[in-house]
């Protein structure tokens with residue numbers, strides 16, 4: 001028999017390595033940025049929107065593949081069976097597949113710039129890629145200093161969303177900037193949650209993640225504070241008439257936010273149980289951003 005059968009655990013490892021739900025973090029800034037553009041300028045270019053979504057997915061794939069490559073160099077992923085480098089046993093191949101994804105993603109961004117006859121979007125996305133590299137690549141490795149959440153906030157918040165808005169309108173917007181604060185926070189929450197179960201490996205490899213610095217109990221309380229902050233912020237933007245009332249639909253993510261906070265408060269020091277918290281955080285990010293964008297379109 002020539003066909004190779006993938007056993008369920010192996011298939012599970014591959015799914016954990018590719019992390020399909022994670023791509024919501026790349027898609028939502030473009031969805032919400034384009035929704036704000038539609039509300040304000042009554043413009044929607046589906047070709048640019050589709051190009052941007054595809055490019056963002058490819059750029060995030062590069063970020064994740066190269067994360068496994070760089071983490072293989074520091075040894076931090078030794079026990080991570082779902083690292084792409086550990087799964088394939090070929091770091092060089094993964095390095096070049098990552099670079100191919102980055103190249104194709106940037107080609108999509110260049111195509112947008114050509115359609116717009118304006119290089120601004122290229123400049124912003126290159127800046128995002130620099131932040132992404134500085135998170136994990138030598139000599140910076142700022143994620144190892146606990147600075148990842150700040151980089152994440154700017155890449156997926158103000159920068160990513162300004163690029164999305166500009167790609168539709170070739171101008172800037174204060175409303176979009178306000179919405180980008182929400183996206184920046186809610187995306188950084190996902191990264192923050194990803195550290196809880198890795199404290200032992202992180203300390204061993206010298207990575208001072210925010211959870212290594214704060215401890216898991218304080219980390220859980222910080223998580224609750226930031227998760228809870230997005231709802232009063234949205235309400236404030238509605239009261240100030242910056243957001244339309246329909247954006248309150250994003251409160252439909254509250255049950256997931258409550259579930260996330262409870263789960264992490266109860267299990268912050270139990271790696272096996274808390275390891276799924278980043279996927280609950282992705283649900284909060286997905287639902288809140290989906291309805292935030294919808295709120296701008298309906299409003």
Ligand SMILES: C/C(=C\COP(=O)(O)OP(=O)(O)O)CCC[C@H](C)CCC[C@H](C)CCCC(C)C
Pocket residue numbers: 026029055056059060063064067068071077125128129131132135143148149151152155156160161191194198
């Ligand atoms: C790769 C990231 C997290 C993985 O971290 P960690 O090493 O702890 O994970 P493992 O345990 O799985 O090894 C995310 C890092 C995000 C980074 C700070 C910013 C990335 C910016 C993107 C490249 C830009 C995308 C912008 C988009 C809107 C086009």
Ligand SMILES: O=C(O)C1=CC(=O)c2ccccc2C1=O
Pocket residue numbers: 019022025060063064152187188190191192194278
């Ligand atoms: O693998 C991860 O844990 C993450 C990957 C990723 O691309 C990302 C992007 C934005 C916020 C968080 C994360 C991760 O946690």
